[in-house]
Amino acid sequence: MYAILGVTGNTGAVVADTLLTQGQAVRVVVRDAARAEPWRARGAEVAVADLADADALTRAFTGVAGAYVLVPPRPTSADPLADNRAVVDAVAAAVRAAKVDHVVLLSSIGAQHADGTGPIRSLHHAEQALAATGAALTAVRAGYFLENWGGSLGMVGQGVLPTFVAPDRAIPMVATTDIGRVAAAALVEGGHGRSVIELAGPRDYTPDDIAAIVARLAGAPVRAQHAPLDAVVPTFTSFGVGAAFAGLFREMYAGIAAGRVAWEGGAARAVRGTVAADDVLRRLLGR
Ligand SMILES: NC(=O)c1ccc[n+]([C@@H]2O[C@H](COP(=O)([O-])OP(=O)(O)OC[C@H]3O[C@@H](n4cnc5c(N)ncnc54)[C@H](OP(=O)(O)O)[C@@H]3O)[C@@H](O)[C@H]2O)c1
Numbered sequence: 001m002y003a004i005l006g007v008t009g010n011t012g013a014v015v016a017d018t019l020l021t022q023g024q025a026v027r028v029v030v031r032d033a034a035r036a037e038p039w040r041a042r043g044a045e046v047a048v049a050d051l052a053d054a055d056a057l058t059r060a061f062t063g064v065a066g067a068y069v070l071v072p073p074r075p076t077s078a079d080p081l082a083d084n085r086a087v088v089d090a091v092a093a094a095v096r097a098a099k100v101d102h103v104v105l106l107s108s109i110g111a112q113h114a115d116g117t118g119p120i121r122s123l124h125h126a127e128q129a130l131a132a133t134g135a136a137l138t139a140v141r142a143g144y145f146l147e148n149w150g151g152s153l154g155m156v157g158q159g160v161l162p163t164f165v166a167p168d169r170a171i172p173m174v175a176t177t178d179i180g181r182v183a184a185a186a187l188v189e190g191g192h193g194r195s196v197i198e199l200a201g202p203r204d205y206t207p208d209d210i211a212a213i214v215a216r217l218a219g220a221p222v223r224a225q226h227a228p229l230d231a232v233v234p235t236f237t238s239f240g241v242g243a244a245f246a247g248l249f250r251e252m253y254a255g256i257a258a259g260r261v262a263w264e265g266g267a268a269r270a271v272r273g274t275v276a277a278d279d280v281l282r283r284l285l286g287r
Contacts, residue, residue: 170204
């Protein structure tokens with residue numbers, strides 16, 4: 001039996017779908033039972049727990065061989081790092097209390113660093129806290145989600161793809177489908193001690209590459225337009241997220257520019273997924 005957090009989100013849904021398709025026993029963990037109905041209909045057990053509730057999570061984790069864990073974004077929080085820390089500490093307490101053998105954590109490129117990485121700081125803390133539980137830990141450090149480009153497609157009609165990454169800078173990007181599949185495989189494989197998977201798509205892309213793919217799919221010229229770091233906070237807050245969350249993203253984009261949000265290498269296992277940017281962008285554009 002595998003417990004899966006975040007099943008109503010991008011990656012958790014793929015983990016659950018992959019495992020159920022393989023005939024594995026799955027327990028989805030949701031905060032609203034009604035949202036788990038499609039999974040119950042497919043044969044999954046359902047546990048109801050808020051991620052900050054260690055007791056409910058302990059019940060959800062009892063009897064499982066492995067758990068897929070993530071730290072959900074807190075866009076409107078006044079203090080996202082403190083709220084993330086409360087979730088991580090509750091999840092770690094539950095992993096310890098339920099004696100879960102193996103945790104697969106959705107982490108991020110750059111999570112080897114304690115600071116200078118914005119929201120990724122919480123994933124550094126999560127890796128440390130979960131490794132200290134005594135469970136085997138597989139940290140799946142994912143590159144930049146290809147789905148993030150969905151937020152930049154609004155200006156394609158004007159021939160522009162805004163980005164906070166330098167247009168000629170190639171960075172690891174990955175589809176959430178690849179993340180879910182790799183995490184599901186890691187759960188079934190089981191874990192020993194602490195291991196890191198550094199996960200990117202079939203190749204790295206520059207924003208210029210992404211703009212060229214979008215142009216081809218849209219059938220019209222599109223160019224990447226580099227927005228300055230000082231525009232991160234006003235842009236993010238204009239979309240309705242809180243100033244603290246936006247400030248963390250400014251730090252992350254500065255960390256990308258400085259080369260700090262990068263792979264650690266060393267003993268980490270480098271894995272490439274199979275889903276190309278073209279496939280994700282085609283879906284995002286509705287083509
Ligand atoms: N975007 C990137 O480029 C990138 C790169 C690397 C790593 N990451 C990391 O990826 C993670 C996000 O993964 P994702 O995109 O799969 O997640 P997501 O789609 O944002 O989904 C979040 C999930 O968490 C659940 N959730 C939120 N708050 C909860 C609570 N209090 N109790 C129980 N469940 C709760 C949500 O359920 P509801 O439906 O109930 O809200 C949802 O299922 C973050 O840690 C992020 O840092 C992102």
